[in-house]
Structures are given as C-alpha cells and as structure tokens.
Amino acid sequence: MPNKKIVLHFSKNLVKEPIVYKLIKEYNLSFNILKAKILPDEEGIMVMELSGDEKDYKKGIEYLKRSGVSTQPLSKDIGRDEDKCIHCGACVVMCPTQALSVDRKTMKVIFESEKCIACELCIEPCPTKAMRLHF
Ligand code: SF4
Ligand code: SF4
Structure with a gap:
C-alpha cells in the first residue's frame, strides 16, 4: 500500500x-x-x-x-543545498510537517524530504537560499 x-x-x-x-x-x-x-x-x-x-x-x-x-x-524537486545551510533554524518554525527539525544532540537542522509537502514556507525565510524548489 x-x-x-x-x-x-x-x-x-x-x-x-x-x-x-x-x-x-x-x-x-x-x-x-x-x-x-x-x-x-x-x-x-x-x-x-x-x-x-x-x-x-x-x-x-x-x-x-x-x-x-x-x-x-x-x-x-525539493532539496537543501548542504553547503549553503548555516543551521540557523529560521526555517524550522515555518515548516508545518516537521520536515525541518533540530537535532538536539548536534544542534544541526535536519531536512527529511519524505515529510515535505512542498508548501514553500521555508524558502523565503532562509537567509542563504539553501532551500531549493525546482518548480
Ligand atoms: S533557514 Fe536556511 S540556512 Fe537556516 S537552517 Fe534553514 S535551510 Fe539552513
Ligand atoms: S516546503 Fe514546506 S513542508 Fe517542505 S520543508 Fe519547506 S516548509 Fe517544510
């Protein structure tokens, strides 16, 4: 299924x-x-x-x-440029599905593409334009 x-x-x-x-x-x-x-x-x-x-x-x-x-x-069609991400966390609060979250051990921001619904809410707040949407 x-x-x-x-x-x-x-x-x-x-x-x-x-x-x-x-x-x-x-x-x-x-x-x-x-x-x-x-x-x-x-x-x-x-x-x-x-x-x-x-x-x-x-x-x-x-x-x-x-x-x-x-x-x-x-x-x-959606992804994160790992070289550009500075793990500032600005995208995390915007994400409605927790596709973006903070790993409390490393304090790094994790992106789980399978949870993403392509709402685009993380694109604008990202200061380094690390989040990419190809459509
Ligand atoms: S807002 Fe951009 S730079 Fe900041 S953690 Fe998210 S993807 Fe990385
Ligand atoms: S596009 Fe929406 S669901 Fe996907 S990571 Fe960004 S804020 Fe989260």
Missing part, C-alpha cells in the same frame, strides 16, 4: 484533460492534492500524495506516462 508524493507535469494541451479523474476512477487510487499551479508558459504542475494497492499504483503511473504526463518523486 504505497503512499507516495509525486509531482505531475502537464503540457499545455493536457491542462484541461480529466487525467486525475481517470487516475482515481480507473486505477482505484486515493489522492490528496498538495499543490496545483499553471506556470506562465501554461504548463500545469500538480503535487499529490497517491495511495493504493502497489499493482494499481504502477498501472496508474503507466497510464500517466502514456497520457503524456511526466511524473517524478517530490523529493527530486
């Missing part, structure tokens, strides 16, 4: 297609949309958490590919 956060990239001509509806109806998956936007070039981006049977999940992802929707794990 995977529960995975993925990013869907829709091309301009697919923005109005009922892709997500079919994904849910025909592949028996549950979803939670974390973010959806149309970029200036009219490409659509959706961040969602998908869950369901492993076999259905794979079929659903194949269906998306066949439909021309590219997908990738959210963890590939």
